[in-house]
Amino acid sequence: MSTVAPSNGFTHAPDLPALGLRPLHPSDLPQIERLDERAFGPGRFARTAYRLREGVGPDFALSFVAHVGTLLVGSNIMTPVKCGKPTRELVDVMLLGPLTVEPAFQSRGIGEALAARSLDAARVAGQKLVLLVGDEPYYARLGFKRAPYGRLVLPGPVDPARVLVCELAPGAFEGVAGVVLKTT
Numbered sequence: 001m002s003t004v005a006p007s008n009g010f011t012h013a014p015d016l017p018a019l020g021l022r023p024l025h026p027s028d029l030p031q032i033e034r035l036d037e038r039a040f041g042p043g044r045f046a047r048t049a050y051r052l053r054e055g056v057g058p059d060f061a062l063s064f065v066a067h068v069g070t071l072l073v074g075s076n077i078m079t080p081v082k083c084g085k086p087t088r089e090l091v092d093v094m095l096l097g098p099l100t101v102e103p104a105f106q107s108r109g110i111g112e113a114l115a116a117r118s119l120d121a122a123r124v125a126g127q128k129l130v131l132l133v134g135d136e137p138y139y140a141r142l143g144f145k146r147a148p149y150g151r152l153v154l155p156g157p158v159d160p161a162r163v164l165v166c167e168l169a170p171g172a173f174e175g176v177a178g179v180v181l182k183t184t
């Protein structure tokens, strides 16, 4: 377990001295399920990003939970997906989310710290590209940009303005286009 270090260049530094981040453990999943139920409701199962995660386990080393003592107050899940054109070799991409923070603990920098920790871990693990479906005004601060319209095709309806990518290595998104597929 580690305590969140002061923010280095992030716009929000977690302001809870007792806050810790640690990698996701399988025993956290029921608690996270309840948190996501409260945050997203039953509609979460119909979300296109959910289809990419369905039946695929999270990457436990790249996913993190935030805790205050034994209380889980937030989580971010990272799931491997593939992207590309059927005629070409598919590219490994990490799907970020759901990123969820317990309502009473929101706006203290926890969401940003969780996502930033996952991005750092992914970079260290040699991942080059991260994808998510979410709000650009929130995720831009973490380095996400809107994917050009039509370049990535997800397995369901999605607002193109919410398809965001983050290059963990310079130029990692160059030449990447096509369908985003669930890993099997």
Ligand SMILES: CC(C)(COP(=O)(O)OP(=O)(O)OC[C@H]1O[C@@H](n2cnc3c(N)ncnc32)[C@H](O)[C@@H]1OP(=O)(O)O)[C@@H](O)C(=O)NCCC(=O)NCCS
Binding pocket: 012, 039, 040, 097, 098, 099, 100, 101, 102, 105, 106, 107, 108, 109, 110, 111, 112, 113, 133, 134, 135, 137, 138
């Ligand atoms: C989105 C979420 C994870 C942010 O967590 P958090 O710990 O509150 O985030 P941070 O403290 O890092 O950042 C808070 C800031 O981001 C802003 N923000 C939060 N959600 C935002 C959004 N969707 N778009 C733009 N800005 C947003 C807040 O207004 C706040 O701004 P302020 O500091 O100027 O008041 C949290 O609000 C949440 O769990 N929401 C419900 C689930 C969800 O929508 N998840 C994201 C989709 S995967």
